[in-house]
Amino acid sequence: MTAPGNRIAVVTGASSGIGAATARRLAEAGYRVVLTARRKDRIEALAEELVDAGHQATAYALDVTDRAAVDEFATAFRSLAVLVNNAGGALGADPVATGDPADWRQMYETNVIGTLNITQALLPALTASGDGTVVVVSSTAGHGTYEGGAGYVAAKHGEHVLAETLRLEIVGTPVRVIEIAPGMVKTDEFATTRFRGDTDKAAKVYAGVSAPLTADDVADTITWTVTRPPHVNIDLLVVRPRAQASNTKIHRDL
Template identity: 85%
Template sequence: MAADVPPAASRIAVVTGASSGIGAATARQLAAAGYRVVLTARREERIEALAEEINAAGHQAKAYPLDVTDRAAVEEFAGAFRTVGVLVNNAGGALGADTVAAGDPEDWRRMYETNVLGTLNVTQALLPALTASGDGTVVVLSSTAGHGTYEGGGGYVAAKHAEHVLAETLRLEIVGTPVRVIEVAPGMVKTEEFALTRFRGDEEKAGKVYAGVAEPLTADDVADTIAWAVTRPSHVNIDLLVVRPRAQASNTKVHREP
């Protein structure tokens, strides 16, 4: 059974990509669990509004504009912390659904930089503070795309496989230190931006992703999963948690109503 409030030294939780979707929902849930949440994203106005909302609810949050692909900016950000209890690497996303033969190398590069190098940058920069807390947790939000393939997803699948390997390798390398590494891999999640961003604002294409699926996962479903894993007792590590809607059996097998 988890403690009601995290220990003082590990009470700061940093959430990347907190401006919307899973990141914003995770920030709300960790704040409600007793963490002082630091919200990072490129869109300053979004995270400022979320911080105001969380603080108005009687919890603690602070916004910090940050591009996780900017190494110098990430290192400057990390320098403000002596200890950090939780890091949720949520920043990422997909671009396009082209075949490998027709894929845009620029899309692949951007997906790799955000999903993989962004996670690497923030994790490396904050690992000393996570270790210094005496009870640190690194969360890597990957995807079922990191555990299987599907046509038209080569660039995103490759990035998420790399992110999965990053988490798995880090866990091996830091075993014996007071830091856990948790990977949460969601399947079909319907948020306000993910599919729209992937299809560059094309609402018809974005809508087809969820067509006929009555109940895809929501951002709150995934945030609840992350918060549960993070608030397990310190000696309990949830190495990998795959979460899908009931209608989705795999990346390519989805039940759709007519």
């Protein structure tokens, strides 16, 4: 099932990783994709790549934590088919006793308030479409705790609750709410950003796991849920690599 070319999908955090992969997949499925992220050069390059491949794509530099900028962005849409809330990320892996409150605040602002900002701003356009979809890309961290991850876990729990509550509150409207909760995904930036550029620490996250999820695995999952018939809502889909049974139980060939 594909979307007609006039159906628009907005993807946040589209400059790399899951966001970029999702933009590619949705474009291939027939959506006009609008790529947003803070790194203008990256989303413009991706939009150009997609257009060169025969798809419809535009780039819009946006920080989802800037409510005024988000509201201005939303004025461009009278009707919108899909919003993929992907912008987010983790900072640090410190215990609660020594975690930096600034890291906690930034993770909450990006993962939760950013998702709130753009979902609120675009919900009227999603409703006006008569068949809108809100996707929240959370994490298995939003469904289980692990040592050294409390700040990120708290933020992702908040994002999960936002999705769950929104679904309850807008039932009966022509908008569905889908939550995708990925487990271990190996991307170019996630772990490196979390450890502030320490590539050795980042590599240890995936040590001994021969086949973690890829960004495209998650993008494929997102696109599958979005392209189900309108009456079908995939409320929550947890996706992990086979080697990961839980946030703390991972098989490693070491």
